[in-house]
Amino acid sequence: MVKEKKNKYSIIVPTYNERLNIALIVYLIFKHLRDVDFEIVIVDDGSPDGTQEVVKQLHQVYGEDRILLRPRAKKLGLGTAYIHGLKHVSGNFVVIMDADLSHHPKYLPSFIKKQLETGASIVTGTRYVKGGGVHGWNLMRKLTSRGANVLAQTLLWPGVSDLTGSFRLYKKSVLEDIISSVVSKGYVFQMEMIVRASRKGYHIEEVPITFVDRVFGSSKLGGSEIVEYLKGLAYLLVLDSN
Amino acid sequence: MKHIVKIMVLLVAISACWIGLLQTSIIPRKHTWLLPIYFIVSLGCYGLLMVGVGLMNFPTCPQEALLLHQDIDEAKEFLKRRGVDVGSE
Numbered sequence: 001m002v003k004e005k006k007n008k009y010s011i012i013v014p015t016y017n018e019r020l021n022i023a024l025i026v027y028l029i030f031k032h033l034r035d036v037d038f039e040i041v042i043v044d045d046g047s048p049d050g051t052q053e054v055v056k057q058l059h060q061v062y063g064e065d066r067i068l069l070r071p072r073a074k075k076l077g078l079g080t081a082y083i084h085g086l087k088h089v090s091g092n093f094v095v096i097m098d099a100d101l102s103h104h105p106k107y108l109p110s111f112i113k114k115q116l117e118t119g120a121s122i123v124t125g126t127r128y129v130k131g132g133g134v135h136g137w138n139l140m141r142k143l144t145s146r147g148a149n150v151l152a153q154t155l156l157w158p159g160v161s162d163l164t165g166s167f168r169l170y171k172k173s174v175l176e177d178i179i180s181s182v183v184s185k186g187y188v189f190q191m192e193m194i195v196r197a198s199r200k201g202y203h204i205e206e207v208p209i210t211f212v213d214r215v216f217g218s219s220k221l222g223g224s225e226i227v228e229y230l231k232g233l234a235y236l237l238v239l240d241s242n
Numbered sequence: 243m244k245h246i247v248k249i250m251v252l253l254v255a256i257s258a259c260w261i262g263l264l265q266t267s268i269i270p271r272k273h274t275w276l277l278p279i280y281f282i283v284s285l286g287c288y289g290l291l292m293v294g295v296g297l298m299n300f301p302t303c304p305q306e307a308l309l310l311h312q313d314i315d316e317a318k319e320f321l322k323r324r325g326v327d328v329g330s331e
Contacts (some may be wrong), residue, residue: 023326027317057326101310128296133303146296147304150289155246199245212310237246 009038009112010089010172011097017049018099020210021214026058026067028105041088043081044071054094078166079189083179086172095169101168103237110207111169118231121202123169124194125209126162136213148229152191156236159198160206167209168226174202188232192239256281 011029015022019122022042022115029040044051055069070088072081082096095111097103103125111123137145152163164187174197184192197204249297263274 002254016278023321023328024314024317026311027321028279044288054327061324061326101314104306104310104313127299130301133301135307139297142297142300145295146300150292151298154289155249210306212303212306226291237249238244240244 006037007093007112008091009033009036009093009095009108009169010041010091011038011083011095011108012043012082012085012089013097013099014078014085015042015044015047015051017047017051018073019047019051019054021100022051023058025099025101025105030062030066030106030233032105035108036039037069037091038088039066039091041068041070041085043085045075045081046073047069048098064223067137077185079179079182079185082175086176086179089172090135092172093169094172094175097167102211102214104212107167108205108211114205114207115169115205120205121171121174122194122197122204122206122227124160124162124206125162125167126160126206127165127209127211128161129206129208132208132210134211134213144226148208155233156195158169158195160194160204162206163194164188165209166190168194172183178202184235186228188228188235189203191232192236195236195239198240199239 013022013025022098026040028039044055050070052071054170055067058067059069068088070085072084086094093112093115095108097105107125111125114120114123126132134142134145149161149163152158156163166187178193178196178200181196182189182192260274260277263269263277264271267274321328
């Protein structure tokens, strides 16, 4: 007799100084994933603002089995935060998302549904299709985003419309397979993840998501970011797909 | 295989067509010599067009900011009642 395996979703949320947002995001995840077996793995990089204290308060409300606090001593970067989180997940699916509420948990059911319908290895959120969108970007930011996207599409033929997005659902085994070979940092990290997955032939699907930019006023697209992006593109062009 | 190899193969194929055209003179030689320039310029224009069109149709969602604020208020109320510190930062 075949025992049907139930799906469990582990949501990895890296945090640094997200004292308020982490509470809000946990509330919203629980609100939108009522009938789903999931856990939230919070990888906090030693936030000085008391993020971890708030997580402990959340333990009282939601239980320590649903919210796993797995901190690190200091700010060590996003890629390694995912790897660290992966060591503690018990689900067969892993969701990665930002802690600052630019990614809204209300889309989690659509990620899950898309994966169940298509059997995809990766479901990635895209901001650039109808049904998705961005709020909080000025014209310059939209221009650079669009220019970067056209360049990447022309050069890399990636098969996804949003390369730098970080709201994704992975089969755990697939995430483990890819993340071990990624070397880039920052948002090029996300590009490298999806390009490697695409080259390896993993089935990737997209769902529209809306993105509300929460980092008001900070210039995230300076000259050095553009250089970093171009270097990332060059690296991905000569990446060996094995 | 590296992705750049695929692009190279495509460029080599296009170049072979171009050389073929040069040798068989289906199109007058004068024009054939200029084809690569036309190609590159067209590619550039197409790219700019794609950027422009994409910029015009850039999906925005102003209502999402409002919805988010509502969600935040709802969350704060719930959590405050249960002893989670959601004091304004």
